[in-house]
Amino acid sequence: MKLAVxxxxxGNYEALNAxxxxxxxxxxxxxFCLGDLVGYGPHPNAVVEMIRSLDIPxxxxxxxxxxxxxxxACECSYPSLLGEVRGKLAHEWTDKEIYPETREFLxxxxxxxxxxxxxxxxxxPYNQHEYLMPEVAAFTxxxxxxxxxxxxxxxxxxHIPYVRTLDSGSLNISLKSSDNKTQPLKEFxxxxxxxxxxxxxxxxxxxxPNATYVIYDTDTQxxxxxxxxxxxxxxxxxxxxxxxxxxxxxxxxxxxxxxERAEDPSHICER
Amino acid sequence: xxxxxxxxxxxxPASLDIFWMELTSGAYGEVDRAEGLFNLVNGQxxxxxxxxxxxxxxxxxxxxxxxxxxxPDRPSVLQISGQDLDLDSIEATIVACSxxxxxxxxxxxxxxxxx
Numbered sequence: 001m002k003l004a005v006x007x008x009x010x011g012n013y014e015a016l017n018a019x020x021x022x023x024x025x026x027x028x029x030x031x032f033c034l035g036d037l038v039g040y041g042p043h044p045n046a047v048v049e050m051i052r053s054l055d056i057p058x059x060x061x062x063x064x065x066x067x068x069x070x071x072x073a074c075e076c077s078y079p080s081l082l083g084e085v086r087g088k089l090a091h092e093w094t095d096k097e098i099y100p101e102t103r104e105f106l107x108x109x110x111x112x113x114x115x116x117x118x119x120x121x122x123x124x125p126y127n128q129h130e131y132l133m134p135e136v137a138a139f140t141x142x143x144x145x146x147x148x149x150x151x152x153x154x155x156x157x158x159h160i161p162y163v164r165t166l167d168s169g170s171l172n173i174s175l176k177s178s179d180n181k182t183q184p185l186k187e188f189x190x191x192x193x194x195x196x197x198x199x200x201x202x203x204x205x206x207x208x209p210n211a212t213y214v215i216y217d218t219d220t221q222x223x224x225x226x227x228x229x230x231x232x233x234x235x236x237x238x239x240x241x242x243x244x245x246x247x248x249x250x251x252x253x254x255x256x257x258x259x260e261r262a263e264d265p266s267h268i269c270e271r
Numbered sequence: 272x273x274x275x276x277x278x279x280x281x282x283x284p285a286s287l288d289i290f291w292m293e294l295t296s297g298a299y300g301e302v303d304r305a306e307g308l309f310n311l312v313n314g315q316x317x318x319x320x321x322x323x324x325x326x327x328x329x330x331x332x333x334x335x336x337x338x339x340x341x342x343p344d345r346p347s348v349l350q351i352s353g354q355d356l357d358l359d360s361i362e363a364t365i366v367a368c369s370x371x372x373x374x375x376x377x378x379x380x381x382x383x384x385x386x
Binding site: 080086131246247250254 | 293
C-alpha cells in the first residue's frame with residue numbers, strides 16, 4: 001500500500017492543491033496529515049475545509065493547538081525576539097481569521113495516530129512542539145519511536161524532510177541490589193526503527209519555495225521524498241493582500257520558512 | 272541614502288542576524304551598501320558592513336568598554352544605500368529586534384557569561 005504523508009501546510013492553499021494533485025499522480029492509496037494546518041499563511045479556513053472534505057486523517061500540530069489553547073509554548077517556539085514578534089502577529093491574525101467550525105475541527109484532532117506498525121505525530125510522540133531534528137541523539141530518537149510501540153514514526157514540524165534509520169539500537173543495563181551485589185549486564189536490542197519527516201507543504205525551509213511531502217510504500221518499506229513546484233507567487237500575493245507582514249511573502253519565496261525556528265537539536269520542549 | 276539613528280538601542284543578536292540576512296538579501300529593497308554600528312545585549316558594540324558588489328558582509332567588534340548597566344551612550348546608526356528601500360518595514364523590524372528595558376535589565380542582572 002502506498003501512503004502519502006504530508007505536514008505543515010500553514011494556510012497555504014495553493015501548495016496544498018499542488019501536493020494533492022501530485023499525490024493523485026503517484027497513485028497513493030491513503031493520505032495522512034501531520035498537522036499545522038494553520039498559521040502564517042493566508043488561507044487557514046480553506047486548508048482546513050479541504051482536509052476535512054477529503055476526510056484525511058490528521059493529527060494536531062503545534063499551531064493548531066495554539067489556536068485552540070492559546071500561546072503557551074516554551075522558548076523553543078521563539079529563538080529570537082524577532083521570531084516572537086512575527087509568530088505572535090501570525091497567531092493573532094489567524095485567531096481573528098478562522099471560523100468557529102475551523103477552530104472546532106482543530107480542537108478535535110488527535111495528538112497521535114496509529115496505522116498498523118506506523119505512528120503519526122506532528123513534533124514528537126510527547127509534544128506537538130518538540131523538534132525531532134535529524135541530529136537529535138540516537139538514544140532520544142530511538143526512545144521516541146519505541147515509546148509509540150510502532151516501527152516507523154512519521155513526524156513533521158522541522159519543515160525539512162528526512163529519513164533516519166535506527167538499525168543498531170541497543171541498551172545495556174546493569175542492576176545493583178540492596179546487598180550490593182551487581183547483577184550481570186543485560187543487553188536489550190531493538191529491531192530496526194525509522195523516523196520519517198514529511199517536511200512542509202506550505203512553509204518550506206530547504207532554500208526553495210517548493211512544497212515537500214513523502215510517499216511510503218508499506219510493502220517495500222521504501223520512502224520517496226517528493227518536492228512539488230507550485231505557483232507560490234499566488235500565495236505571496238495573498239499574504240500581502242490579506243494584511244499579513246510582507247516579510248512572510250519574501251521568506252516564502254526564498255524557501256526560508258516564515259519565521260525561523262530553534263536550531264538546537266538537543267532542546268527538549270518544556271511545554 | 273537612508274539613515275536610522277539607533278542611539279541607546281540594544282539589539283537581540285539572534286534577531287539582528289536574521290534582519291541582516293534579510294536586509295542584505297533584498298527583503299526590504301535592493302541594497303547596494305549597508306553599514307551599521309549596533310549595540311548588542313552583551314554590552315559590546317559591533318560594526319557591520321555589506322557591499323553588494325563584493326557579495327559579502329564583514330563584522331568587527333568595537334574596541335570599547337562594554338556597557339553592562341543601562342543603555343550604551345556610544346553612537347549607533349544604520350545607513351543603507353540602494354533602490355526601492357522599504358523604510359517602514361526596516362524600522363518596524365529593528366524595533367522588533369530591540370530589547371525592552373525589562374529584558375535588558377534581566378540580561379544585565381545575570382552573572383557574566385550567562386546572558
